[in-house]
Amino acid sequence: xxxxxxxxxxxxxxxxxxxxxxxxxxxxxxxxxxxxxxxxxxxxxxxxxxxxxxxxxxxxxxxxxxxxxxxxxxxxxxxxxxxxxxxxxxxxxxxxxxxxxxxxxxxxxxxxxxxxxxxxxxxxxxxxxxxxxxxxxxxxxxxxxxxxxxxxxxxxxxxxxxxxxxxxxxxxxxxxxxxxxxxxxxxxxxxxxxxxxxxxxxxxxxxxxxxxxxxxxxxxxxxxxxxxxxxxxxxxxxxxxxxxxxxxxxxxxxxxxxxxxxxxxxxxxxxxxxxxxxxxxxxxxxxxxxxxxxxxxxxxxxxxxxxxxxxxxxxxxxxxxxxxxxxxxxxxxxxxxxxxxxxxxxxxxxxxxxxxxxxxxxxxxxxxxxxxxxxxxxxxxxxxxxxxxxxxxxxxxxxxxxxxxxxxxxxxxxxxxxxxxxxxxxxxxxxxxxxxxxxxxxxxxxxxxxxxxxxxxxxxxxxxxxxxxxxxxxxxxxxxxxxxxxxxxxxxxxxxxxxxxxxxxxxxxxxxxxxxxxxxxxxxxxxxxxxxxxxxxxxxxxxxxxxxxxxxxxxxxxxxxxxxxxxxxxxxxxxxxxxxxxxxxxxxxxxxxxxxxxxxxxxxxxxxxxxxxxxxxxxxxxxxxxxxxxxxxxxxxxxxxxxxxxxxxxxxxxxxxxxxxxxxxxxxxxxxxxxxxxxxxxxxxxxxxxxxxxxxxxxxxxxxxxxxxxxxxxxx
Amino acid sequence: xxxxxxxxxxxxxxxxxxxxxxxxxxxxxxxxxxxx
Numbered sequence: 001x002x003x004x005x006x007x008x009x010x011x012x013x014x015x016x017x018x019x020x021x022x023x024x025x026x027x028x029x030x031x032x033x034x035x036x037x038x039x040x041x042x043x044x045x046x047x048x049x050x051x052x053x054x055x056x057x058x059x060x061x062x063x064x065x066x067x068x069x070x071x072x073x074x075x076x077x078x079x080x081x082x083x084x085x086x087x088x089x090x091x092x093x094x095x096x097x098x099x100x101x102x103x104x105x106x107x108x109x110x111x112x113x114x115x116x117x118x119x120x121x122x123x124x125x126x127x128x129x130x131x132x133x134x135x136x137x138x139x140x141x142x143x144x145x146x147x148x149x150x151x152x153x154x155x156x157x158x159x160x161x162x163x164x165x166x167x168x169x170x171x172x173x174x175x176x177x178x179x180x181x182x183x184x185x186x187x188x189x190x191x192x193x194x195x196x197x198x199x200x201x202x203x204x205x206x207x208x209x210x211x212x213x214x215x216x217x218x219x220x221x222x223x224x225x226x227x228x229x230x231x232x233x234x235x236x237x238x239x240x241x242x243x244x245x246x247x248x249x250x251x252x253x254x255x256x257x258x259x260x261x262x263x264x265x266x267x268x269x270x271x272x273x274x275x276x277x278x279x280x281x282x283x284x285x286x287x288x289x290x291x292x293x294x295x296x297x298x299x300x301x302x303x304x305x306x307x308x309x310x311x312x313x314x315x316x317x318x319x320x321x322x323x324x325x326x327x328x329x330x331x332x333x334x335x336x337x338x339x340x341x342x343x344x345x346x347x348x349x350x351x352x353x354x355x356x357x358x359x360x361x362x363x364x365x366x367x368x369x370x371x372x373x374x375x376x377x378x379x380x381x382x383x384x385x386x387x388x389x390x391x392x393x394x395x396x397x398x399x400x401x402x403x404x405x406x407x408x409x410x411x412x413x414x415x416x417x418x419x420x421x422x423x424x425x426x427x428x429x430x431x432x433x434x435x436x437x438x439x440x441x442x443x444x445x446x447x448x449x450x451x452x453x454x455x456x457x458x459x460x461x462x463x464x465x466x467x468x469x470x471x472x473x474x475x476x477x478x479x480x481x482x483x484x485x486x487x488x489x490x491x492x493x494x495x496x497x498x499x500x501x502x503x504x505x506x507x508x509x510x511x512x513x514x515x516x517x518x519x520x521x522x523x524x525x526x527x528x529x530x531x532x533x534x535x536x537x538x539x540x541x542x543x544x545x546x547x548x549x550x551x552x553x554x555x556x557x558x559x560x561x562x563x564x565x566x567x568x569x570x571x572x573x574x575x576x577x578x579x580x581x582x583x584x585x586x587x588x589x590x591x592x593x594x595x596x597x598x599x600x601x602x603x604x605x606x607x608x609x610x611x612x613x614x615x616x617x618x619x620x621x622x623x624x625x626x627x628x629x630x631x632x633x634x635x636x637x638x639x640x641x642x643x644x645x646x647x648x649x650x651x652x653x654x655x656x657x658x659x660x661x662x663x664x665x666x667x668x669x670x671x672x673x674x675x676x677x678x679x680x681x682x683x684x685x686x687x688x689x690x691x692x693x694x695x696x697x698x699x700x701x702x703x704x705x706x707x708x709x710x711x712x713x714x715x716x
Numbered sequence: 717x718x719x720x721x722x723x724x725x726x727x728x729x730x731x732x733x734x735x736x737x738x739x740x741x742x743x744x745x746x747x748x749x750x751x752x
Contacts, residue, residue, distance in 0.1 A: 082742060082743055085742040085743075085745075086738075086739065086742050088742075091741075091742050091745065092738070094745065095737070095738050095741045095742070095745075098741065098745075099734075099737070
């Protein structure tokens with residue numbers, strides 16, 4: 001029995017809550033039954049009689065909104081007077097008077113409040129200073145008050161809190177309990193009557209062009225909501241605040257989505273190869289990573305669009321059979337790239353053409369529905385369409401990432417599969433953190449040999465022919481490819497593979513050819529470097545060079561975020577207070593506990609808003625290399641924190657490469673010798689191993705040496 | 717330009733509140749009004 005209770009404790013709690021609520025309903029809100037019954041009767045009667053006259057129905061609540069004008073004529077008279085009043089200048093004068101008096105009163109009240117608060121603030125400040133500066137080294141020792149507080153209040157509170165969190169988590173998986181609770185609450189506050197009246201209004205009322213009928217309907221609606229308003233009364237202000245927060249949050253979500261939409265609009269207009277330049281810290285790599293993620297979504301959506309178009313062309317073809325066949329072949333590794341798809345479909349086509357039966361054509365009744373489709377530009381043969389469909393399907397459903405990069409990028413498009421057509425969830429913002437590990441995939445390691453048509457670094461490299469389609473993200477490309485100064489001395493005939501004989505540039509010029517399906521290239525190359533000139537002219541001229549001019553940091557999508565300044569200020573002040581406390585004292589007191597918790601709450605709120613809705617606005621324009629000018633057309637790119645800073649990439653991606661070298665060092669910065677005083681000694685200068693100092697030394701020893709003599713000396 | 721737009725928005729907001737206040741005030745105010 002006990003075990004049963006323990007196992008089903010949350011269900012029992014839910015039932016108890018529902019029972020208690022129902023009991024409350026019976027005790028306090030019994031008129032709701034009568035009202036509901038009356039509403040049903042009222043509306044049903046008028047429905048049966050086909051009666052368009054809408055009169056006021058009876059209400060059984062004691063507390064209801066008092067309406068001074070319960071018929072339309074009375075209201076009309078009052079409204080006429082009201083309109084007269086609006087245009088009465090005496091009314092306006094008295095309004096101004098009223099406003100000024102109210103403002104004056106408000107100012108006086110604020111002044112009084114400040115006068116009242118100042119002594120308290122001084123007292124609190126003195127107390128805090130006295131409390132903090134009581135120096136001690138009682139490490140982690142709790143004060144007496146704090147010990148008791150922890151024992152009798154804080155720990156039991158945490159226990160209850162954890163239970164409530166467990167219950168909420170349980171409710172998330174048993175949502176019917178929430179639905180029952182909400183239904184009861186709606187019923188308590190006369191919601192069902194309101195819904196019936198609204199439906200009746202929707203169907204009947206607007207067909208009756210009589211304002212007095214509308215007035216009655218409006219009166220009934222107000223009466224329907226009156227138990228809710230009367231019950232909450234002044235507490236409604238809290239509900240309004242909640243509503244405000246909710247609206248603010250929803251607007252922020254919408255703005256964030258709009259930001260991403262604008263990004264996609266920009267990216268869709270761009271050509272195949274883009275080269276982003278800008279000085280350090282202008283979010284170059286962040287920008288190309290963000291773009292890579294967006295292109296992933298764009299390509300998936302484009303593949304889906306093309307798939308749908310093909311489905312429309314041969315609407316009677318059973319695509320599910322075809323897809324299942326493809327799925328199986330992909331699983332068996334019979335199909336693993338676009339070329340193998342080409343071969344596979346050609347083979348299938350030959351089988352069909354040699355023996356034209358339904359079974360050879362995925363059970364498609366081609367005799368009835370036809371094998372050709374005329375789109376007013378071309379006549380499509382079924383098998384040509386299937387070839388395109390298979391390629392698009394392969395791109396759409398491929399289980400690994402479409403990204404190839406020289407640094408790691410995390411992407412998390414979720415494949416939703418119920419055994420039929422696979423759907424891709426492309427909303428990169430709507431991801432649960434706890435599912436990140438299972439939803440994430442990382443970009444493929446870029447083997448530069450697959451981008452080389454000519455000589456390769458590794459002979460017969462297994463990866464050399466892999467690249468057909470995908471999104472290439474190459475950071476610091478100038479360091480890899482170099483410019484003409486870097487490559488001076490390299491020749492095409494060199495034995496060793498170098499930048500001039502690997503034909504990377506030729507590959508870049510032809511990269512879209514393998515990736516094009518139905519005239520759409522599923523290929524994109526994004527590169528970045530600090531200077532455009534760091535990259536050789538051939539590659540640079542292929543790309544659209546875009547210069548990041550500035551980044552406007554930490555903008556926020558959320559409107560009315562007016563607590564920002566106050567919260568940041570409070571956070572800073574409380575941090576200072578906590579650090580001061582920790583400097584003087586090592587023990588734990590109630591005061592420290594309070595400050596710590598308030599600060600943690602404030603910090604959490606800041607993170608909740610800013611990590612969710614902050615963004616950097618990257619401003620860039622196209623850069624004409626030949627004329628060395630910026631084309632004055634500003635583009636603004638939104639770098640949303642939620643998307644790009646959610647462990648997408650590491651800015652210090654070369655860190656692990658340097659780590660072993662640093663581990664080899666037997667000394668650290670602490671062991672590095674320092675200057676003795678403001679004027680460095682000659683020995684100290686020697687320790688710099690500087691070209692400049694060496695030059696000074698050399699010149700100093702020889703006084704003034706003419707150039708030719710110097711050369712002679714060198715020759716000797 | 718941006719500062720101007722911001723100031724303009726604030727002014728519009730204040731005027732809107734002023735007008736809404738007046739509309740509410742003229743509905744509820746029942747003091748002595750001298751008809752001129």
